[in-house]
Amino acid sequence: MTDHSTAQPSExxxxxxxxxxxxAEAVxxxxxxxxRATDCRVLRKRHRAAEHGEQP
Structure with a gap:
């Protein structure tokens, strides 16, 4: 049995x-x-920095 508590989240x-x-970017x-695709990428990058703590 696999311990999922230490597994990295997938996409x-x-x-x-x-x-x-x-x-939205794919559409x-x-x-x-x-x-609009570029706007989506910028918004996602900002979101991930703010909400997920990723470095820009």
Missing amino acids: TDECRDCQELDL ARGERDES
Whole structure:
């Protein structure tokens, strides 16, 4: 049996805000709206720094 308490979270375990920003970026890229896709990446980076303590 695997001890999941020490396992690193996977991409599928990300918070809802991260997932929504990823989806918004994918939709923007699908629509070839690179400006909006860039906005999504910037917002996700800011969110991860503020909410997840990641360094920018």
